Amino acid sequence: MPASARPRRPSLEDVAARAGVSRATVSRVVNGATTVDSTIAARVDRAVHELGYQPNLSARALVNRRTDTLALIASESDTRVFGDPFFSRIVQGATLEAGAAGMQLVLFMPQERTELERAERYVRSGAVDGALLISQHEADVRLPETLSRAGVPVVIGGRPFNEDLDVPFVDNDNVTGGRLAARRLVAIGRRRIGTITGSKDMTAGIDRLAGFRAELGEAFRPDLVEQGEFTQDSGLAAAQRLLERAPDVDAIFAASDLMALGAIQVLHRTGRRVPEDVAVVGFDDIQVAASAAPPLTTIRQQTALQGRAMVRLLLARTRPDLELPPLPGLPGPATASHLVLPVELVERASA
C-alpha cells in the first residue's frame, strides 16, 4: 500500500541541510542538549522554525522505545462515560498529572467488543507507554491480564475483580463509604433504611453495599435493596420500585449522587419531603450535589486525585528515572502495589 501523495513533512535531514550542519547536531538542539555552540543552535532553531519542523514521533518511538503517551481506556458505554461527572474528574486528574510528566494522555471509549479489541491491539502495538483502565466491569476482567502479559504496564481505577492479578490499582475506600452512609442515617434516627445499589458487576457497587450492610448489621433489610447502575435514570427507576414495595421507608442510601438525585425526583413527585419524610445519602460528591434541592448529604471521594494517583503508579513503573514531586494526599508511595483513597461524609441538608 503506497503512501498517500501529500507532500512529505520536513525531516531532521532537511533542517540539517538548511542550517548547514549535521543531523546529529539538529537532534541535539531539538532535544535541548547543552553541548551545542549557541551560534549554531540559533541557526538550527531558525531552520526549524522556517520549515515548521516537528519531530516524527514514530521514528523517535522506534529508537527510544517510548512514545511519552498514556492511554486511558473507559470500558463503558458512551452514554455513561459522558453522563457521569466521575469520569470527567478522573480524566481531569490524569491529564494534569500526565502533562506534568511531559506525557500526552489519549482517551479510548470502546463501546463494542470489536472496538475494545481494536483499542487493545493499538495499546499492544507500542503506540503508548502504558494504559489506565477505568470503569471495569466483571465482563472486562481479562483485559488487564492480557495487556499486562503482553508487556504493557497497566493501572486500574477501582478494585479489580481478580485481585491476585498483581496489577496495580487505585481504589476509593468504598466499604468505609458505605459504612459512613449507614452510620449517618442511623444517627439521625432512621429505622427503615433502603438502599439503591450500583451495578453489581462493578466492585464499587459491591463494596459500597458491603460496607452499608456491615454497618447496619441486624438492622439491614434485604427487602429494601434495589439495584441501579449509577445513572440518574436507573436511580429514578429503582426508587420507584422501592417505594412501591415499601412506601414507608424513611431513608435511602444511593450508591451514587446521580442515583440519589433520581431518587429525590421520585420522592418529590410522590409528595414526600426530603429529608423530613425520607432522608437521602448519596455517594461521590459530584459538583451538583451541593446545589441540588435539597443539598445532598453524600460520601466524598477524591476522584481527581484518583486519576492523578493512577498516573503516578504507572509512571513509577515505566519511568523510574523521572523524579516527580510528592503528590499530597496519597495514602502511600507511588511504588505501592495499590492505593486506597480515603472517603469522608459530607453533611448537607438531605440527611
Place this chain on the structure above:
Amino acid sequence: MPASARPRRPSLEDVAARAGVSRATVSRVVNGATTVDSTIAARVDRAVHELGYQPNLSARALVNRRTDTLALIASESDTRVFGDPFFSRIVQGATLEAGAAGMQLVLFMPQERTELERAERYVRSGAVDGALLISQHEADVRLPETLSRAGVPVVIGGRPFNEDLDVPFVDNDNVTGGRLAARRLVAIGRRRIGTITGSKDMTAGIDRLAGFRAELGEAFRPDLVEQGEFTQDSGLAAAQRLLERAPDVDAIFAASDLMALGAIQVLHRTGRRVPEDVAVVGFDDIQVAASAAPPLTTIRQQTALQGRAMVRLLLARTRPDLELPPLPGLPGPATASHLVLPVELVERASA
C-alpha cells in the same frame, strides 16, 4: 535517555527465527498476502501466536507514513464535553465510521492552553493521519489553520469561524433550525417569544439565533433574548433572568435541549405550566428530550451522522484508495468541501 528495562517485545525477526523463515515472509503472512504457501503460513501463524507477537505501530508508521489512527479533539472544558450528550453522539458516529475503515479513533480533551498545545504537537508529529475538531470556539480559530498548514488533514464539526480557510466541515443547518422553532411558536399563537441563546463565541449559537430572528422578523423582541452556554445550568440561570425581566413571556426557544430542560425547571418552580403558560422549544433532540416532563418539542439534528460524515470527509482526503459504501443521508458527496445536514422539527408536548 535510556529505554526502561522492561523485556523487549518480540519483533518480526523473532517470529521469523522461530518459524524458520525470513522476515519478509512473516511480514507477508501478518499482512495477509496470498502468495505464501499455506504450510509455511501456518507455521508463521503458530509462531506469532506462541510469541504473542504484535506488529510495532511506530515501525510500520515510519515506512507506511500512515498510522491508521484519527484524532478527535474537543476544545472544550471537560465538564461540558462530559455533560452534553451531543459529544457522546459525535464520538459514537465517528468511532463507528473510523472502525469500519479499519482506523482507530483517539480522543483528546485539552482543557487548558498547555494541554491544547501538547495535543497539537502530538497531532503534528505524525502520530495520527488526520484530526477531527469539534466544539470550536472563536478563541480556537487558529487551530485548524495551524494543523492544516502543517500538513495534517483536518475536518471541523460545525461551521468554522473563518470560512475562507478552506478546511472541510460538517455542519447542521442551524439557521433553518432556528427558523423552524420560531415558526412553530408563532403557529401555536405565541406572541411574546423569548429565547435563550447558545454561546455567542460558537457558530452554532450564532446561527440558531440568526434563523430565529430572521423568521420572526418584526415580531423579534431583542429585549427577550438571554444568553446561555448550552448547559442545563446556564439555561436555568438564563431563564431566571428572562422571567425576572419579562414575567409575561408566553414562549421560549432554547438553543439546546439541556438549556430547555433548565428553563422548564425554572418555569415549574415559579408555578408556570408548560406549555399552557409558556411553550418551550429546544434544540438537538437528545435522548432525554422525549422522556422529559413534558416531552420536549425540539429541533432534531443528526449528531451521530455528523460524526460519521466528518470521518468520511477526512477519509476522502487521506485515503482516496479506500472504497467505502455510500453513507445514507448525506446531502452531498464525501469529496465535498463541506456538508450541511438537514434538521427537522419534532413536535411533542412542550410547544
Place this chain on the structure above:
DNA sequence: GGGTCGCGAGAGAGCGCTCTCTCATCCTGG
C-alpha cells in the same frame, strides 16, 4: 613549543518494519 585535554561537531549504525528486486524451484508445453 609540544603534548594533552576538553569541547563541540560529524559519521554511522540500528530501532522494527515494508517493499522492491532477485533468485530458486517447479510445472508446463513444444
Place this chain on the structure above:
DNA sequence: CCAGGATGAGAGAGCGCTCTCTCGCGACCC
C-alpha cells in the same frame, strides 16, 4: 528433454530518528 513461465521465498535498502564513537581544533600546562 529442455526452454520459458509461474510461483513463492529471501536479501537488502530505507523510513526518520537517537546515540555512541570518532575526530578536529583551540586552550592550557609544563
